[in-house]
Amino acid sequence: MIWCLAAVSILLGMAVIVLLMRYRKRSRQLAYIHDKLNSIINTGTNERLLIFDYDKQIGQLLRNINQLLDHSHRAGARYAKLEIEIRRMLSNISHDLKTPLTVVLGYSEILLHDRELTEHEREAMTSNIYDKAQEVLNLVRSFFDLAKLEAGDIEMVLSKVNVSELCRLKLLSFYDLLTSQGMKLEVAIPDVDMYVMAHTEALERVLDNLIMNAMKYGADGKLLGLTLEALNSGKVAIQVWDKGKGIPEQEHHRVFERMYTLEDSRNRLYQGSGLGLTITKRLVERMGGTIGLNSIPNKRTEFTVVLNTN
Incomplete structure (x- = not known):
């Protein structure tokens, strides 16, 4: 009977030691996850977490975290590309609006101040002003149409x-x-x-x-x-x-x-x-x-x- 109690005590002790070791190992793994995630967030690197195969639950957690990091990285790349595209678009908008408006202002100033223009010259300048104003209007309409298309505001029955x-x-x-x-x-x-x-x-x-x-x-x-x-x-x-x-x-x-x-x-x-x-x-x-x-x-x-x- 005493031997049985001693054997049970030894087994229980070994079990406690094993659980304690697993607890400490899992604690180290969780500490690694915490520190590594902080490092990735603070530095903005594309690193991923190491997968611990000997702990299925922690391993699955790490795989899910890596998938989330991959998704975040792709979203960040898309956002960066969109920022570049928007800056380029704004630059082109400025160019495309500035050119016809400059022509409009130039001809308008001549029409206002030059009293020696012939009727034919005035008609030609007025025609150019109209054409350039149409360019600006068409450009604005194009931006408006694209905005409505991308927002899904245009109803399209096929x-x-x-x-x-x-x-x-x-x-x-x-x-x-x-x-x-x-x-x-x-x-x-x-x-x-x-x-x-x-x-x-x-x-x-x-x-x-x-x-x-x-x-x-x-x-x-x-x-x-x-x-x-x-x-x-x-x-x-x-x-x-x-x-x-x-x-x-x-x-x-x-x-x-x-x-x-x-x-x-x-x-x-x-x-x-x-x-x-x-x-x-x-x-x-x-x-x-x-x-x-x-x-x-x-x-x-x-x-x-x-x-x-x-």
Whole structure:
């Protein structure tokens, strides 16, 4: 009996020692987690916590913490990128507003103070003032439209749209402008009409933006094309392409960013706000579609919009 009590006491003692050792080890692990997290928060490093495999509960906790740190790091990177984008956007806004307003103020001052202007000169200056004021108004509208799109404030009810007929009408509306620029038109639209689920006004704006973009950047190639194709997936692809200078491969990922323009496009006839393709992408996505770019400079640059048929 005494031997049994002694054995039980020894076992209990060993159990207490084991529990005490585990407690101390877990305490050290928790202290490590506390200190390491403080260090990561205070220094802003991208470090992660070591995983202790011999303690399943602590190991799971560490894995969850690391996942949270990964998420926090990605969110921080997105925020930093957004800050850079906003600063660049504000800089471009300042440039795009300052240029036409400077012209307006300059002509206005001449009209106010120069009494020797001929009627023809006054009419020309007044016309320029009107055109530049329209530029400012269109830019402000573009910002307003983009803000509403990104906030989800634009209601977009989709319906069956005859995309074949819409493309034909849109190209017809641009025909005189294209020919005046010496650009030829190449069209591939099947005889059988195709339909897509879309919002008519939104799809018209998408086509307007893509055609104007092709005219602006593809003028040197003297050719603009539009292809309409039924895909095996039951969708329809609209492709607007040109053979102009194109977009360098390293710039492809940026073309749908706010305020993105190629550096040498800012003084061209069809200068844009840099918001056209951003708005285009948002509109296409709101209609349940996708838009992509493929460009080989001076050979072929194409934007492809894919929309659902039902």
